[in-house]
Amino acid sequence: NGNYTVTFIEGDGIGPEISRSVKEIFSAAKVPIEWETVDVTPILKDGKTAIPDAAIQSVKKNYVALKGPLATPIGKGHVSLNLTLRRTFNLFANVRPCRSVPGYKTPYDNVDTVLIRENTEGEYSGIEHEVVDGVVQSIKLITRKASERVLRFGFQYAESIGKQHVRVVHKATIMKMSDGLFVSTARDVAKDFPQIEFDTELLDNTCLKMVTDPKVYQPMVLVMPNLYGDIVSDMCAGLIGGLGLTPSANIGDECSIFEAVHGSAPDIAGKDLANPTALLLSSMMMLQHMGLGAHADKITKAIMDTLAEGKSITGDLGGNATNSQYAQAIIAKL
Ligand code: IPM
Ligand code: MN
Numbered sequence: 001n002g003n004y005t006v007t008f009i010e011g012d013g014i015g016p017e018i019s020r021s022v023k024e025i026f027s028a029a030k031v032p033i034e035w036e037t038v039d040v041t042p043i044l045k046d047g048k049t050a051i052p053d054a055a056i057q058s059v060k061k062n063y064v065a066l067k068g069p070l071a072t073p074i075g076k077g078h079v080s081l082n083l084t085l086r087r088t089f090n091l092f093a094n095v096r097p098c099r100s101v102p103g104y105k106t107p108y109d110n111v112d113t114v115l116i117r118e119n120t121e122g123e124y125s126g127i128e129h130e131v132v133d134g135v136v137q138s139i140k141l142i143t144r145k146a147s148e149r150v151l152r153f154g155f156q157y158a159e160s161i162g163k164q165h166v167r168v169v170h171k172a173t174i175m176k177m178s179d180g181l182f183v184s185t186a187r188d189v190a191k192d193f194p195q196i197e198f199d200t201e202l203l204d205n206t207c208l209k210m211v212t213d214p215k216v217y218q219p220m221v222l223v224m225p226n227l228y229g230d231i232v233s234d235m236c237a238g239l240i241g242g243l244g245l246t247p248s249a250n251i252g253d254e255c256s257i258f259e260a261v262h263g264s265a266p267d268i269a270g271k272d273l274a275n276p277t278a279l280l281l282s283s284m285m286m287l288q289h290m291g292l293g294a295h296a297d298k299i300t301k302a303i304m305d306t307l308a309e310g311k312s313i314t315g316d317l318g319g320n321a322t323n324s325q326y327a328q329a330i331i332a333k334l
Helices: 015-028 053-062 081-086 144-160 179-188 203-212 225-240 277-289 293-309 323-333
Strands: 004-009 032-037 043-047 048-050 064-067 094-100 113-120 128-132 136-138 163-172 197-201 218-226 249-250 255-258
Touching: 015 277, 015 293, 015 323, 048 081, 048 128, 048 277, 053 064, 064 277, 081 255, 081 277, 094 144, 094 225, 113 144, 113 225, 128 225, 144 179, 144 218, 163 203, 179 197, 179 225, 197 203, 203 225, 218 225, 249 277, 277 293, 293 323
Parallel strands: 004 032, 004 064, 064 255, 113 218, 163 197, 163 218
Antiparallel strands: 043 048, 094 113, 094 249, 128 136, 249 255
16 A cells, blocks of 8 residues: 555653654654554563564564653663663664754754764673672673674765764773774774775763864764763753754664653653654654655654744743644644
């Protein structure tokens, strides 16, 4: 029937209500997508947190999923469901663009940078043990294979969005072996992309410069190991107004999951107060990825115009519209 089917993981807390807004906006814009909503309430498989089979099959069949926030249980015996999803589908590159939103004033204007985070290893490898009482080790695992994969993706992505510069962010002065391997792999991969400028920068310096003059990073795609990417992407989000405004894409060879990075906000769940923009912008990345860029452009314009106008924005942005009123304002512009 000419339609695409996409898996929808609505998520916890505010997940279902912001998901509803995405669905309403997509049908108003006549995007040729049918949603397959799946439940990812984790099961135990061989004593480990796992995604239910039906959800796995759905994502594998559809290649693409959109995901709302999932609560992460803190403490021993639990593995983050977000990480379990990334691992289950081997989503090795996490793309996090960060662009100023028109009309939403922060001390920084014209932020426009793209961060790509290695998404499968580093400090997130989950290898931890107690050596003796009072002495523990958390292993930062770096492999050439995973580094090369995300770096190659980084150069290709830079090319695809018309940026001519890839910068690798690291701390190889201290993490001599792990970050050293990441950086030397980057130098090798860079040889295959002579048309793209390549350099490296120390992580602390990147943070300093980013909050001093983010425009420096406008022509670039930044690529970095997992934990650095986690931290720096939140810092960048802070420059433009927070996680309510930043999208994210987890890319793998077999499938990709597009997600809002913010939490499930249980305190405001069910009250129609949430801001669906991050999930909406993630769904725009999804449309681009699927080759539905014309739909993405049209909806993105309606979102940005609504934000710029400022009449129908949610409380987190200083407005007094509900989630639904904001979505209706976007629909009215389509
Ligand atoms: C993110 C989140 C996750 C991470 C958490 C929820 C496990 O902070 O996507 O940035 O640390 O990667
Ligand atoms: Mn994070």
